[in-house]
Amino acid sequence: MPVELNHTIVHARDNRESAEFFTELLGLEITDEWGPFIVVALANGVSLDFATVPADRIAPQHYAFLVSEEEFDAAYARISARGIEHYADPRMEKPGAINHNDGGRGVYFMDPSGHAMELITVPYGGWGA
Numbered sequence: 001m002p003v004e005l006n007h008t009i010v011h012a013r014d015n016r017e018s019a020e021f022f023t024e025l026l027g028l029e030i031t032d033e034w035g036p037f038i039v040v041a042l043a044n045g046v047s048l049d050f051a052t053v054p055a056d057r058i059a060p061q062h063y064a065f066l067v068s069e070e071e072f073d074a075a076y077a078r079i080s081a082r083g084i085e086h087y088a089d090p091r092m093e094k095p096g097a098i099n100h101n102d103g104g105r106g107v108y109f110m111d112p113s114g115h116a117m118e119l120i121t122v123p124y125g126g127w128g129a
Contacts, residue, residue: 007047009037011058012113015050021112022048025078026071055113062090064118072105072121084109090116102126 012018019030019038032039037049042065067075076098079086086109088094098107104122111117 005046007039007049009049009051010061010063010113010115011053012050012111013052013055013058014112015052017112019048019050022050022117025075026065026067027074058113060114060116062116062118064120066123067119067121069105069121072107072119075119076107079107079109090118 010018015036015038019040023029023040028040028042030038031041031047036051039047039049041047048063085095086098086107088097088099088107090108092108098105100106101120102122102124103126104120106118106120108116108118
């Protein structure tokens with residue numbers, strides 16, 4: 001069996017707030033709740049298991065999501081409508097913009113717990129990489 005990522009735990013100040021922020025922006029659904037986790041399954045079989053932890057124990061992480069052009073348009077419209085600060089670059093030097101890297105589009109923004117989220121429509125290096 002090849003090695004596959006199955007799930008990752010996303011530390012959050014409030015697991016429901018973070019899961020709902022994510023699902024509402026990307027048009028997804030919460031797929032399960034058990035124990036301390038609120039689970040969001042992604043199309044590739046990986047799940048994000050949001051868990052509430054003390055704020056001082058949250059180490060900001062980077063999560064990048066490959067989305068279709070249509071999903072990007074819808075998510076970006078929600079980001080803009082909600083006034084969520086967003087950037088074309090990971091250093092946050094180009095506010096209010098998107099990038100056009102590798103023949104696609106991308107945007108960076110922060111989730112409620114301080115994680116750097118990224119949406120891209122083409123993998124880094126392009127589809128041939």
